[in-house]
Amino acid sequence: MAAAGRFEKLRSNPWLTLISVALGVVMVGLDGTVVSIANPFIARDLGASLESLQWVTNSYLLALAVLLVVGGKLGDRFGRKKVFLTGIIGFALTSLLVGLSGSIGEVILWRAFQGVFGALLMPNTLALLRSVFPAEKLNSAIGIWGASSAISIAAGPIIGGLLVENVSWESVFYINVPVGVIALLVGIAVVRESRDDRPGQRFDPLGLVLLSGGLFALVFGVVKAQTWGWSSPLTFGFLGGSVALLALFVLAESRVAQPLLPLSLFRNRTVTLGSVLVLVNFFAMFGVLFFVTLYLQNVHGYSAVGAGVRLLPLTTVFMVGSPIGASLTTRYGPRVPIGLGLLVTSAALFGLTQLDANSSYLRLWPSLLALGLGIAFVAVASAEAIVGNAPLELSGVAGGLQSTAMQLGGAIGTSVLGSILTARISGVLVDKLVGAGAPERLATRLADSAETVSQGVALTPPPGTSAGVGEALAAGSHAAFMSGLHVALLVGAIVTLIGACAAPFIRASGRPTDSGAFAAG
Structure with a gap:
């Protein structure tokens, strides 16, 4: 006691x-x-x-x-x-x-x-x-x-x-x-x-499903838009589905005694x-x-x-x-x-x-x-x-x-x-690499490297290239990242x-x- x-x-x-x-x-x-x-x-x-x-x-x-x-x-x-x-x-x-x-x-x-x-x-x-x-x-x-x-x-x-x-x-x-x-x-x-001690409290399973589903579709669609593209049908599908689920959630919550x-x-x-x-x-x-x-x-x-x-x-x-x-x-x-x-x-x-x-x-x-x-x-x-x-x-x-x-x-x-x-970065990478002194042909070959550069990482020069080219790639990569x-x-x-x-x-x-x-x- x-x-x-x-x-x-x-x-x-x-x-x-x-x-x-x-x-x-x-x-x-x-x-x-x-x-x-x-x-x-x-x-x-x-x-x-x-x-x-x-x-x-x-x-x-x-x-x-x-x-x-x-x-x-x-x-x-x-x-x-x-x-x-x-x-x-x-x-x-x-x-x-x-x-x-x-x-x-x-x-x-x-x-x-x-x-x-x-x-x-x-x-x-x-x-x-x-x-x-x-x-x-x-x-x-x-x-x-x-x-x-x-x-x-x-x-x-x-x-x-x-x-x-x-x-x-x-x-x-x-x-x-x-x-x-x-x-x-x-x-x-x-x-x-x-806790909420009001009598007659009940959980709202329909609200749980609609709200969780709507928020999941919203966040997942926004996150995956980086991979799929913002104009992708998949992106529109998830974001549209989010709007629909959240609209149904609002409708359902307005009709439930314990939302x-x-x-x-x-x-x-x-x-x-x-x-x-x-x-x-x-x-x-x-x-x-x-x-x-x-x-x-x-x-x-x-x-x-x-x-x-x-x-x-x-x-x-x-x-x-x-x-x-x-x-x-x-x-x-x-x-x-x-x-x-x-x-x-x-x-x-x-x-x-x-x-x-x-x-x-x-x-x-x-x-x-x-x-x-x-x-x-x-x-x-x-x-x-x-x-x-x-x-x-x-x-x-x-x-x-x-x-x-x-x-x-x-x-x-x-x-x-x-x-x-x-x-x-995708739009400026080649220009930034060339502007830093990298050969245009090499810069064009590396045009699809925005994923690497987007982490702030300098592009690695191909084997056999000079130190000057390596420095140009580093400078151009960082310039693109900063842009x-x-x-x-x-x-x-x-x-x-x-x-x-x-x-x-x-x-x-x-x-x-x-x-x-x-x-x-």
């Missing part, structure tokens, strides 16, 4: 719940950034193409995006603590299996299962915070939640770089096992269970715009991180640790910017930090378009710093805009909605910006600028505590 009393006392302290939730977020955050550092090593060890490398990221994002709302609904229905801890256990185990993989196909498979368990974990972190913190302290808790994610994002490139250089790329996944064990033990001890995703959430302008703008925010972030890492390692030749250190302005400012964004949200509501964050992000992306293959680090770090600040503001304020405006009993679903927007933005950003980069990178960054900058223009339409948020308090404004 005494032990039970001690546990009950621990579970009555919301700050201990925040520590447990933060550990889960750290595990997911570490995994996200160490993968970008490990990608070049995975490619060399397992012979992966750029498309395969993108699937290492996108298989995870695909599973995550498809199931996040479902994970939040499961938490609301069966217990947020239970589903959160299940996610931690599964995420740790699948991380171990990724490290034990012997082929790129196995890596992609287990990364997808990581996404499944991440979908159980992530939406319930915000829901657990919403269930234990009073309204006046929730923004501070969300700021620390964001900062804990940022700490792991900041540490990930350094830890990942040290591990891949001194141990192996597999070890960057093994690190999730001890972190998961600690998170599990702390969660069992300090987190109080919460998977209550459409009433979207009557609130702040929830709807917040979801769209967080998607825009992470569209830019994931695309930039993927290709800037390749730029640092393959164009500039930095080691994994060196690349991680040079990303610190972004990741460290993300950590510092999260509490600042929470403070701004408390004072002004989500409108100001979201609008300001997207403006700063857009300016940072415009700044990155000024880089070339020989740019010094002094031209890179200011844009990374601004990017970290802008992304932090939007990430924290969007959590308030979406989760803080949802009825308390739907906080798991709202957390899933916010996380879904983040992951959809990441998957679409990586794929769309990757397609833009590769298409641009593609500039166009991709410009698109990201324009998209985030348009998002910033929409931010003023977000209304100051209220904090409903039940369905009756949920307003449409």
Whole structure:
């Protein structure tokens, strides 16, 4: 009895719940950034193409995006603590299996299962915070939640770089096992269970099938468009199928007594715009991180640790910017930090378009710093805009909605910006090679090498060619890569600028505590 009393006392302290939730977020955050550092090593060890490398990221994002709302609904229905801890256990185990993989196909498979368990974990972190913190302290808790994610994002490139250089790329996944064990033990001890206790609750299998199918078709179609082409019938088929399934989902949810995703959430302008703008925010972030890492390692030749250190302005400012964004949200509501964050992000992306293959680090770090600040503001304020405006009993679903927007933005950003980069490289590669001094006949023979160049890798000269030709191929390859990178960054900058223009339409948020308090404004 005494032990039970001690546990009950621990579970009555919301700050201990925040520590447990933060550990889960750290595990997911570490995994996200160490993968970008490990990608070049995975490619060399397992012979992966750029498309395969993108699937290492996108298989995870695909599973995550498809199931996040479902994970939040499961938490609301069966217990947020239970589903959160299940996610931690599964995420740790699948991380171990990724490290034990012997082929790129196995890596992609287990990364997808990581996404499944991440979908159980992530939406319930915000829901657990919403269930234990009073309204006046929730923004501070969300700021620390964001900062804990940022700490792991900041540490990930350094830890990942040290591990891949001194141990192996597999070890960057093994690190999730001890972190998961600690998170599990702390969660069992300090987190109080919460759920939607309204009578007559039922699960919505039709909604689950339609929403999951629609999101899968959307993300898969966008990702595969890089291979099939955007005008391919297969691409149109998947994207058209996505529209049809999501339209059927909306129709079905409007007629179900207990819907998977209550459409009433979207009557609130702040929830709807917040979801769209967080998607825009992470569209830019994931695309930039993927290709800037390749730029640092393959164009500039930095080691994994060196690349991680040079990303610190972004990741460290993300950590510092999260509490600042929470403070701004408390004072002004989500409108100001979201609008300001997207403006700063857009300016940072415009700044990155000024880089070339020989740019010094002094031209890179200011844009990374601004990017970290802008992304932090939007990430924290969007959590308030979406989760803080949802009825308390739907906080798991709202957390899933916010996380879904983040992951959809990441998957679409990586794929769309990757397609833009590769298409641009294909169009300019021969000219850039010839302009750098490569023989025109050789350049024409290498015209189909955009796949290699899109990783920032210099083309290998044929046997027997002179050193000068090799240098010309390297210079031309890097010039083509930079041309593609500039166009991709410009698109990201324009998209985030348009998002910033929409931010003023977000209304100051209220904090409903039940369905009756949920307003449409």
